[in-house]
Amino acid sequence: MDSLAHAIRQLQTGALPRTEFFAQVDRVLENAPGSAGRLLEVLSEEHARKPLPAEVYTEIQHRIERLILARQRKDGDDTFVQTRPGANTMHDEPPPRDDDGDVDTEPARMKGVGDTLNNRFVLEECIGFGGMGIVYKALDLRKLEAADRKPYIAIKLLNVQFRGHPKSLIALQREARKAQALAHPNIVSVYDFDRDGPMVYLTMEYLKGKSLSQVLRAPGFAGMPYADALPIVTGMANALTYAHGRGFVHCDFKPGNVFLTDAGKVKVIDFGIARVFQKTEEDADVTVFDPGSLGALTPAYASPEMLEHLDPDPRDDIYALACIAYELLTGRHPFNNVSALQARGGGMKPQRPAGLARGPWQALRSGLALERNARTPSAERFLHDFSAGGQTLRFGAAAATAAGILVAAVLGVAGWHYLGGKSRTQAPAQASAPTPAPPQASIQAPAPAPAAPPAPTAAAIAAALDRVPCAALVGRVDGHALTVQGWLSTPPGATGLKDEMAALPGVSSVNLDVRQVDRAKCPVISVFGPYWSAYRQAGGGAAIRLAGNGHGPDARLTEGDSLMVDVTTAGAESFVTVDYYALDGSVTHLLPNARARDNRAPPHYTATIGSLGEWGIGKPFGVELVVLVTTPVALFDGPRAVSEPAAAYLADAAKRLAQIRARSGAGKVAVEFLEIHTSPRKP
Structure with a gap:
């Protein structure tokens, strides 16, 4: 078993190519002693430690299952069922047959x-x-x-x-x-x-969304405010309360079995699966299975009683619920991911989350009790206690937030008057301060003030920005103040752009919110930039970012990381194209491609492109671009090669986009850029 784990880790570090890896897996399976079922546990443990690519996980699982079937049919030497720990292995039942009664000679x-x-x-x-x-x-x-x-x-x-x-x-x-x-x-x-x-x-x-485990395991996740965690805990507790009231105990409650939908709902999954292994009164004749022997038990969230193979009880789910609630608040497991038996044996005690009110903390402590009799008796009671006292803290936080918004609003208005509207703030003050009338003889006719230039028009600003080479820019005019957003290269760079815009007639101030890219990105920016600008002027709405939480505007990935992006499509039905432009001058088509041909999406559709292990980060390292394009018709008639020279692809894309623009207008083509910083993995 250790050799399987070792082989998996060698594959994950890149020390073992896939071909050699599967050859080694076959050798491990051929010589596996004892229960081959243990191999599935090793696979699951290693996958939990560091996720494997989907196709690798599936292939290993299939090979292990074929071995189990072969052994079962040969002499039944693998244990599948046990009535109690230490009970004799059951072999009195024949293997399952197909509907026609024949047993295949091959699995x-x-x-x-x-x-x-x-x-x-x-x-x-x-x-x-x-x-x-x-x-x-x-x-x-x-x-x-x-x-x-x-x-x-x-x-x-x-x-x-x-x-x-x-x-x-x-x-x-x-x-x-x-x-x-x-x-x-x-x-x-x-x-x-x-x-x-x-x-x-x-x-x-x-369901569309993500599992709670993805949230908790996201890079940089260190907990969330109580006010954000409470709705999730409420959804989980309500599900358990309902199920417990109908005689169900989940028995494998964990973050991976909690789903957060895109609509903001909390959904608990796998009810009735883990419960299938336990005897019920109405099914007294049904064999009782040990969930731990079949992988239906997760040690980090299993109560001590589950690990000791006692009959299930709602308080087993309460222990798991408290563990998850603690992780939501802190970003870490209350017992550092060790099993409850190890925690009890080591005398471990959870630490109070910083800033947590007394009521929720007492609920967590009671829910995490390592003795069943001391644990919170019901999910309903846990939620009541977790909410009590926390409401005050939540309302206090909300009040503080509102106060902060008020202060920010006041400061924002004051700042606006100070920076852009000085004459407006001073004129009333001067008018309200009476001045003594001077002697009549001293009154002189004031010299006429020079005429102020008219404020720049949006059309004039757009025309000026269109003249900037290698850029994707939009401008917003507020009186004589100009704000510019988008992407541009060096030169002209931010300083040069600001000087150019400040020189325009009627512009008194320029504020820039731009991302600078190197000249090597100009071919990409030049082709898609005009469509980015037109789409933003039309209202925008599409988006692209790295999948998961914790990624700011400077998205960073290291060697071996999986490239997965979350995209949101335009406000009309569209065809989605996602391309990765590498430093070596190539472009990889994440969508569509020969493996993922269907790229038609409804309005405002959100999806994750890529999966664990599908697209991996490798050499060369530096700053690369991912481009999202949505079009009212397909960009190309069919999928292209997964990877090709970027220059050839950009030439074809430019021609096709011009055709689409002539028919539908530039504002119907949505474009968004994502800049990714890649680096080698540290040894």
Whole structure:
């Protein structure tokens, strides 16, 4: 088992090429002693430590599952089920058969992206992993035929280790049926349980958003304010309260099983999955499974009683809920990610989060109790205690924020008068201060003031900015003050641009909000810059940034990091193009390409382009550009080579964009730039 972990780590550091890596994996599997099921645990642990590329994870899992099936059919030497710790291994049941009763001589191939289940569900994208199996985004062909506006569902395809015992399928079917009754806004809907030959799967509601684990594991995440954490904790607690009231204990509650939708809702997933391994009163004849043996238990969030294989209790979920709430506030696990048994054995105690009011802190302490009898008895009580006292703190923070806004507003007005409207503030003061009338003889006719130049027009500013080479700029005129935003190269640079704009008739002050790029980016900026400017003048709305939280305007990635970007499309249905311009003069087409052809998106659509391990950062290092382009018609008739010389692509893109502009107008083409700083990984 150690050799598998070692091979995975060598692959992740780049010390082992993929070809050699899979050859080594095959050697490990061939010589694996004891239970081959342990290999899946090693894979899951290493993936949790540092995520593997989706295709690598899936391929390793498939090879391990084929080994498990082969051994099970040969002599059943792998343990799949245990009634209690130390109980005898069960081999009295035959392996599951296909519908026609025949047992294949070779293990069935696990299905993946591109395959279809039961001639109905097309697996389009892998969106999650777990010890129980793999979750896919799937297209329901029946919904598509019926012109359903939401034809996508989520499918959890269970792995061989779970499928290995027939009674687990019976139990899963019963629990899936019960899970369908858990109709709650904070619980994902489970549609059905089914199988395609030996492939066992659940169909579920498809959600757009991200898991809570992605939020907690984002680079730079160090906790969030109590006011921001409370709605998430409330959603989780409400889901658990509802489920516990109907006899369900989640048994694997963790950040990865909490989903934050793009609409701002909190959804708990995998109800009924972990619960399937526990005996219920109405199913007294069902074999009781040990969740830990099948990977349905996460040590960092499992209560001591779960780790000791005691019967499930709602307080097991309360422990996990308290762990997650603590992480939301601090960015770290209350016991440094060690198991509850280790924490109890070491006498560890959680530290009070800085600035947390007494009420929420007492709720966390009680929820994190390492003895079941001392733990908060219900999710409802936990939420009540976590909210108590915190409300005062929350309202206090809100009041302080409002006061800060008021102060900022006052300072902003004062600053405006001081910087741009001096005569307006002084004139009333001078008028209100009476001055003695001078002697009549001293009165002289004032000299006529020179006529002030008229304020510049938006058209004049736009024409001037269009003349700036290698730039994407827009200007906003406020009286005689000019603000310029966008991208430009050096020269002219910010100083040169400011001097040019200040020399325009009617401009009294110039404020710049621009990003400077080196001359090497000019071919890209020159082609797309005019469309960026026109789209901004038309109102804008599209956006691109690095996926995840914690990335500011200076996006930075290191060698080996995965390139994943979040994009938001224009306000009309459009075709999305995302390209990465590297320092070596090449361009890589992130979307569309031969593997991702469908790039049509509805208005204001948000999506993540790329996945873990799909696009990796490598040499050369420096500052590179990612460009988002959305067009009312497809930019090209079909996907191009994944990577090609940027010069040739830019020439073709310029011609095609000119055609689209002639038909639809420049403002219908959305363009956004993302500058990424790349660097080698430190040894």
